[in-house]
Amino acid sequence: MADRNFDKLLGIKTVGIREWRGKTNYNRYEATPYKALEALFQVYKLDKNDRVVDFGSGRGRVAFYIHNRFHVPVTGIEANPTTYDEALDNKMRYRHKAKHIKAPIRFEYGLAEDYEIKPEENVFYFFNPFTVEIFKKVFNNILQSLEKHPRLADVVLYYPMPKYKEFLKNQKSFRTLNKIRVPGADDIREKFIIYRFD
Numbered sequence: 570m571a572d573r574n575f576d577k578l579l580g581i582k583t584v585g586i587r588e589w590r591g592k593t594n595y596n597r598y599e600a601t602p603y604k605a606l607e608a609l610f611q612v613y614k615l616d617k618n619d620r621v622v623d624f625g626s627g628r629g630r631v632a633f634y635i636h637n638r639f640h641v642p643v644t645g646i647e648a649n650p651t652t653y654d655e656a657l658d659n660k661m662r663y664r665h666k667a668k669h670i671k672a673p674i675r676f677e678y679g680l681a682e683d684y685e686i687k688p689e690e691n692v693f694y695f696f697n698p699f700t701v702e703i704f705k706k707v708f709n710n711i712l713q714s715l716e717k718h719p720r721l722a723d724v725v726l727y728y729p730m731p732k733y734k735e736f737l738k739n740q741k742s743f744r745t746l747n748k749i750r751v752p753g754a755d756d757i758r759e760k761f762i763i764y765r766f767d
């Protein structure tokens with residue numbers, strides 16, 4: 570199904586791109602393709618106890634998709650004020666269609682690197698939002714939270730950048746759980762890598 574049609578089903582608008590002006594360490598907005606999300610979640614299932622955070626959540630596509638499919642709490646963190654406002658508009662429309670889903674869906678305006686990880690959050694999603702230097706800060710925040718409140722947790726990367734992979738390869742507390750390719754993709758980076766802390 571085309572991305573616009575999938576958006577329509579959820580009552581949201583997430584198609585398009587937004588570049589940052591004058592920010593070289595923050596990457597542009599572009600949503601994870603729905604066909605990639607479908608491929609991921611055909612294999613990787615979420616449980617009612619899971620709590621998801623999307624770092625650099627953009628207009629919210631991943632958050633809405635997961636919330637709608639698994640009925641679990643999802644939080645999105647977005648640093649671009651215009652994009653964040655679009656996510657809030659989407660939430661208003663989405664909630665009309667998804668009144669029956671009790672789990673909360675939240676968007677926070679701010680920097681991913683400043684976000685305080687909650688003890689119950691355990692699935693951390695990244696679609697290439699920023700440089701590896703910022704990723705390292707966010708990752709350290711996750712690690713500190715896991716050390717303080719031990720739990721099973723996953724880091725999910727879409728379109729993983731070599732620098733992210735190199736950094737994660739050296740993190741002894743995480744192992745590669747799975748790699749999921751997007752069917753029909755020409756670009757070999759169109760895949761997910763899931764790293765598990767257990």
Ligand SMILES: C[S@@+](CC[C@H](N)C(=O)[O-])C[C@H]1O[C@@H](n2cnc3c(N)ncnc32)[C@H](O)[C@@H]1O
Nearest residue numbers: 595598599600601625626627648680681696698
């Ligand atoms: C490639 S988009 C991914 C959007 C969404 N996660 C998805 O997969 O559909 C990356 C997003 O990260 C946001 N971003 C970049 N740097 C950020 C930061 N330091 N903190 C929070 N969001 C950031 C961008 O504005 C953009 O919306």
